[in-house]
Amino acid sequence: MTSVELRNVTKIYEAAARRGAPTAALEPVSISVADGEFVALLGPSGCGKSTLLNLIAGLIPASSGRIEVGCKPVVGPGPDRAMVFQQPSLLPWRTAAANVRYGLQMRGTNTAAEQRERVAWALDLVGLTTFADHYPHQLSGGMQQRVNLARAMAAMPKVLLLDEPFGSLDAITRQQMQSELARICSVTTCTVILVTHDISEALFLADRIVVMTDRPGRVRTTATVPFGRPRPEEVRIEPRFVELEHQLWNSLQTTDPPTAAGGAI
Amino acid sequence: MIGDTDLSPPPRQPWSRREPSKRELRIISALAVVAFLILWELSARHRWIEPLFTSSPSRVFTAFRELVRTGELQRNGLASLRLFLSGMSLAIGIGVPLGIVIGWYRRINAIIDPFISILYATPRLALIPLILLWFGVGDQSRVVVVFLTAFFPIVINTTSGVRAIDPQLLRVSRVFGANDMQIFRTLALPTALPYIMTGIRLAIGQGLIGVVVAEFFLGKTGIGSMITRAGYTLRSDVAMVGVLIVAASSLILTAALRFIERRLARWRPA
Numbered sequence: 236m237t238s239v240e241l242r243n244v245t246k247i248y249e250a251a252a253r254r255g256a257p258t259a260a261l262e263p264v265s266i267s268v269a270d271g272e273f274v275a276l277l278g279p280s281g282c283g284k285s286t287l288l289n290l291i292a293g294l295i296p297a298s299s300g301r302i303e304v305g306c307k308p309v310v311g312p313g314p315d316r317a318m319v320f321q322q323p324s325l326l327p328w329r330t331a332a333a334n335v336r337y338g339l340q341m342r343g344t345n346t347a348a349e350q351r352e353r354v355a356w357a358l359d360l361v362g363l364t365t366f367a368d369h370y371p372h373q374l375s376g377g378m379q380q381r382v383n384l385a386r387a388m389a390a391m392p393k394v395l396l397l398d399e400p401f402g403s404l405d406a407i408t409r410q411q412m413q414s415e416l417a418r419i420c421s422v423t424t425c426t427v428i429l430v431t432h433d434i435s436e437a438l439f440l441a442d443r444i445v446v447m448t449d450r451p452g453r454v455r456t457t458a459t460v461p462f463g464r465p466r467p468e469e470v471r472i473e474p475r476f477v478e479l480e481h482q483l484w485n486s487l488q489t490t491d492p493p494t495a496a497g498g499a500i
Numbered sequence: 501m502i503g504d505t506d507l508s509p510p511p512r513q514p515w516s517r518r519e520p521s522k523r524e525l526r527i528i529s530a531l532a533v534v535a536f537l538i539l540w541e542l543s544a545r546h547r548w549i550e551p552l553f554t555s556s557p558s559r560v561f562t563a564f565r566e567l568v569r570t571g572e573l574q575r576n577g578l579a580s581l582r583l584f585l586s587g588m589s590l591a592i593g594i595g596v597p598l599g600i601v602i603g604w605y606r607r608i609n610a611i612i613d614p615f616i617s618i619l620y621a622t623p624r625l626a627l628i629p630l631i632l633l634w635f636g637v638g639d640q641s642r643v644v645v646v647f648l649t650a651f652f653p654i655v656i657n658t659t660s661g662v663r664a665i666d667p668q669l670l671r672v673s674r675v676f677g678a679n680d681m682q683i684f685r686t687l688a689l690p691t692a693l694p695y696i697m698t699g700i701r702l703a704i705g706q707g708l709i710g711v712v713v714a715e716f717f718l719g720k721t722g723i724g725s726m727i728t729r730a731g732y733t734l735r736s737d738v739a740m741v742g743v744l745i746v747a748a749s750s751l752i753l754t755a756a757l758r759f760i761e762r763r764l765a766r767w768r769p770a
Contacts, residue, residue: 292675311677318675324668328690328767337686341676370767390676 237306238426239268239291239394244300246286259451260286263300266445266454273420273427273464275437275444279487283452284430288396291428292318304394314342317387318396321403323379325371331382332358332367338390357389360419377408381415388419395420397429401436410468413439417465434483438476439466446486456486555736560744563737572726577745579721583639584711587646591703595651596696599658604688609659616655624648628717642714649710653702661695662688694765701757708750 243263250257260283268274276284289295290302293311302309304316317338325334335357339350358364361381371379380400387395400416401409413436420427420440431437437444444458458479462470470476520528537557543549544556551559567573602609602616628645635641665687673683715724723742730738 294671294674312675314677316675318672320668320672322668324666324672326669326686326690337672338676340686341673341678341682372768 237267238270238272238304239266239428240301240303240306241266241287241291242301244287244290244302245298246283246290246295247298261290262451262453264452264454268426268428271424271426273429273440273442275429275431275441276447277431277434277437277444277483277487278447278452279449280432281450282447283450284447285398287452288318288398288428288430291394292316292396314344314390315393316396317390317392317394318398319380319383319387319400321399323371323376323383325379325382325386327371330368330370331363331374331378331385334371334382335385335389338386342390353389353391354385357385360388360422361385361415375408376404377412380404380412384416384419388423392425394426394428397427399430399432401433402431409433409436414465414468416440421465434480434487435471438479438483439471440464444483446483455489458483551736552734553736555740559737560740563735564741567738567741573741573745576721576723576726576742579719580711580715580723583642583646583714583719583722584707586639586643587710588650588703588707590643590647591650591654591707592700594647595654595699595703596658599655599696599699600662600688600692602655603659603662603692604684616652620652620656625713628713632718637718641718642711645714645718646707646710649713650703650707653706654696654699657695657699657702658692661692661699664695665691694761694768697757697761697764701754701761704753704757705750708746708753712746 242265244261244265245259245263246261248258248260264287266274276287278284286295290297291304291309293309293313293316304313325331326337329337332354335354336350339345339353345353354367355364358367361384363378363381363385366374366378371382374382380403384400397416401412404412417440427440429437429440438460441460442464444460446455446458447453448455460479461475540554541557544551544554544559555563564573598612602612625645627648628641631641631644631648635644665683669687670683673687678686711722712724712727715722716728719725723745727739727742730736730742
């Protein structure tokens with residue numbers, strides 16, 4: 236079953252200034268993500284991978300092409316998708332629990348009791364039950380990002396969209412959060428699309444890695460990661476992992492035009 | 501070598517200055533005020549300056565007790581308080597909703613903004629003759645003057661508060677499918693609340709000016725007219741009592757608002 240299907244999707248941003256030229260953020264991109272699959276979109280900064288995620292989230296319309304989630308065309312945000320942004324973007328006047336409840340409240344499809352139950356479940360999932368009543372400014376950057384993740388998980392989406400979720404964290408916290416995310420994804424069945432520029436992060440978490448070119452973004456190549464999920468921390472030092480890391484690094488470096496088929500490594 | 505490290509504090513640089521503590525600064529401020537009062541009292545007692553014009557702390561205090569004894573201060577104070585409260589509640593009651601509406605709807609803002617900008621740039625006290633013409637001599641005119649002075653800080657702060665929504669939070673709410681009304685309730689209002697409180701705090705000072713001016717020109721009662729009458733009759737001590745009452749009210753009310761502001765913003769980093 237395909238969960239997310241992108242066919243020849245392009246995005247051209249209208250010129251901001253009157254005399255400026257419109258910018259092509261994405262050249263035709265086609266990606267198909269299976270149900271329950273974890274796909275990482277890997278590419279340099281500004282390659283349009285976040286644009287791609289915003290398109291799937293339904294926050295911005297595509298200039299052309301077709302985007303389907305669960306076989307239904309995307310026309311806007313929907314309850315089948317939830318997103319985690321790079322910035323924790325928590326409501327500063329709400330406690331952690333109230334922030335997690337925010338998404339459910341906006342949808343208004345659950346009773347108050349169901350909402351409470353889901354909030355408790357999501358906070359437990361990210362290990363923040365004891366911090367439920369803390370305000371965002373009382374939490375560390377890593378904890379804030381956990382709340383952000385819990386807010387998305389509480390909505391029980393079919394597709395979880397992660398936009399460089401650990402990009403603003405320090406290296407140690409980032410690695411801890413990657414393990415945490417791997418664990419969380421293993422207990423749920425949702426499809427995950429992760430945008431990152433961190434090769435090791437993509438290899439540690441994803442089933443499949445889509446390498447994108449510089450702006451305008453295209454699919455340069457696709458790599459299947461030969462490890463089961465969730466992966467132990469030690470996988471990072473396995474020879475195969477290191478080798479793949481090196482190959483992905485090289486494919487990010489190359490300036491050759493992408494192969495027509497968007498072939499595998 | 502670690503053993504050789506000199507751990508004694510570096511020699512004090514001649515140009516380095518010790519930062520004074522908060523407590524020390526408060527004591528200095530208090531002493532300055534006391535010194536001023538003593539100097540004022542002495543200059544009046546020794547007739548360095550004619551006390552008919554400057555009065556003196558002791559005379560002001562005596563006048564204060566006299567005014568309380570006759571009930572004149574209470575009567576005028578109450579009249580001013582009522583004027584202040586009517587004008588302020590009108591300013592809050594109209595300013596906050598209007599600020600929210602023009603902050604939220606850009607088109608309505610385009611209609612109303614020129615008028616607010618023009619009126620804000622006008623010295624509103626110059627409108628008193630017109631207000632007198634429109635509303636007559638009486639309570640109405642005075643309330644309008646107070647309203648006009650207190651209204652602008654409130655409406656302007658409320659408007660910018662509603663507009664201060666974090667665009668990142670806006671994206672979050674859109675991802676979760678929030679509609680405009682939900683975004684207004686869950687993002688715009690909480691964002692605007694501290695701005696509104698600041699607007700009201702600023703309006704208190706302006707409103708008190710409005711009260712005094714309104715009573716100068718348009719009233720027979722109130723602290724403002726008490727000050728005017730005292731001036732005409734060369735009672736500088738009574739005038740000083742009036743001025744001090746207004747100043748004290750402003751300080752107390754502003755401090756109270758600050759306290760409420762802090763209580764409402766517990767979620768903010770200290």
